[in-house]
Amino acid sequence: MYQYTEHFKVRDYECDLQGIVNNAVYQNYLEHARHEFLLYRGVDFADLARQGVNLVVIRAELDYKRPLTSGDEFYVGVNFSMRDRVRFQFEQIIHRRDDDVVCVQAMITGTGMNERGRPSIPRDLAAKLMGQTASV
Numbered sequence: 212m213y214q215y216t217e218h219f220k221v222r223d224y225e226c227d228l229q230g231i232v233n234n235a236v237y238q239n240y241l242e243h244a245r246h247e248f249l250l251y252r253g254v255d256f257a258d259l260a261r262q263g264v265n266l267v268v269i270r271a272e273l274d275y276k277r278p279l280t281s282g283d284e285f286y287v288g289v290n291f292s293m294r295d296r297v298r299f300q301f302e303q304i305i306h307r308r309d310d311d312v313v314c315v316q317a318m319i320t321g322t323g324m325n326e327r328g329r330p331s332i333p334r335d336l337a338a339k340l341m342g343q344t345a346s347v
Contacts (some may be wrong), residue, residue: 214342215251217244218308221283231278235314238271241303244287245261245319248301250337252291259317264328270297270320277307277314284308291340297330298322299340 290302305315325331
């Protein structure tokens with residue numbers, strides 16, 4: 212069970228000479244799903260940047276299990292958790308839709324950077340990301 216899912220279809224130009232999705236393209240799929248997750252939780256990535264809070268990836272671990280090919284429909288399952296006070300994690304899994312096979316498993320670790328370039332995640336932002344109402 213995922214906190215959020217985003218659906219996609221592989222486009223021809225995303226495939227390499229072997230006829231499978233290029234490994235770097237999976238990162239784009241994962242990033243798009245994370246941005247949509249943020250919107251789903253009421254967090255506008257661009258608005259955060261204007262406020263001086265920049266969410267950044269500090270580690271990306273991807274395990275490629277099965278390839279996707281042109282025309283394949285798939286979805287990205289997203290689970291979010293706070294790792295500690297200043298780091299968060301996205302567990303993301305890409306499933307091919309027709310047989311639900313796992314194609315990629317990813318663990319993306321990130322943090323927030325404040326205007327001084329220091330790791331910081333405001334409490335109200337952390338609460339939104341966790342799907343909670345911030346306490347006053």
